[in-house]
Amino acid sequence: MRAAGGDGHPGPVIELNGLTKRHGGKVAVDDVSFTASPGRVTGFLGPNGAGKSSTLRVLLGLDVPDAGTALVGGRPYRKLRNPLRTVGSLLDGGGAHGSRSGRAHLTWLAVSNGIPRSRVEEVLDLVGLADVAGRRVSTYSLGTGRRLGLAAALLGDPEVLVLDEPVNGLDPEGIRWIRRFLRAYAAEGRTVLLSSHLMGETAGTADDLVVIDAGRVVARGTVPEVVGGHASLEDAFFALTEERGR
Ligand SMILES: Nc1ncnc2c1ncn2[C@@H]1O[C@H](COP(=O)(O)OP(=O)(O)OP(=O)(O)O)[C@@H](O)[C@H]1O
Secondary structure, X not given: OOOHHHOOOOOOOEEEEEEEEEEOOEEEEEEEXXXXXXXXXXXXXXXXXXOHHHHHHHHOOOOOOOEEEEEEOXXXXXXXXXXXXXXXXEOOOOOOOOOOEHHHHHHHHHHHOOOOOHHHHHHHHHXXXXXXXXXXXXXXXXXXXXXHHHHHHHOOOOOXXXXXXXXXXXXXXXXXXXXXXXXXXXXXXXXXXXXXXXXXXXXXXXXXXXXXXXXXXXXXXXXXXXXXXXXXXXXXXXXXXXXXXX
């Protein structure tokens, strides 16, 4: 893979400032601010219903915020000149049609987004799917399907990856593979933001953490900073949420 930006410059920063999102009358995301930096894996951590997906959907231009901004390299997603070449994303596991082969799915995505077909074989190699790319997606295991989703996110050779719960449900080998992949991606100077409710897994993958609970950021910093004096990230998380009176 080439260095981010193609010229050795670091990839774009993700910057959220005062982001608020309501669903009906309920505040799902409450004044959330954080940055995710190039060359680092940032874990966006919190329990089910904490507001992670709602935040990422606004970041990816799928929802409109009620207040605040979510920028990639200084622009909202919808104003990016070349969104797929800037930000690759994986939400809800991928979403390929089961009767198609993995290769056909990626080819359709590439062609409909003006990406050369030759890139399909490159991303299949990157995620280790070349051998099964001719099989129907309906025959794929969860881990293989997740790799296909990641391959789709990589089609535009993006400088930023945003992944919602990428390791959820995977076996230890699948988790290890994704972890290594994301670490290598960030090591090239790219920006990786992944959400998870799995504290141990995220502590082992991320450089930086943003911990969210009930829509609000309760901690931010490097993994050691957030863990602080606690025995584990899990202990730190429960101490943080109890401090807030839960
Ligand atoms: N489209 C929607 N309409 C109404 N409420 C919603 C909608 N999407 C999310 N919510 C609510 O907003 C809150 C935050 O949900 P969100 O999915 O963002 O959290 P999450 O941290 O991603 O959790 P999970 O991992 O369970 O999806 C929850 O109370 C959820 O029920």
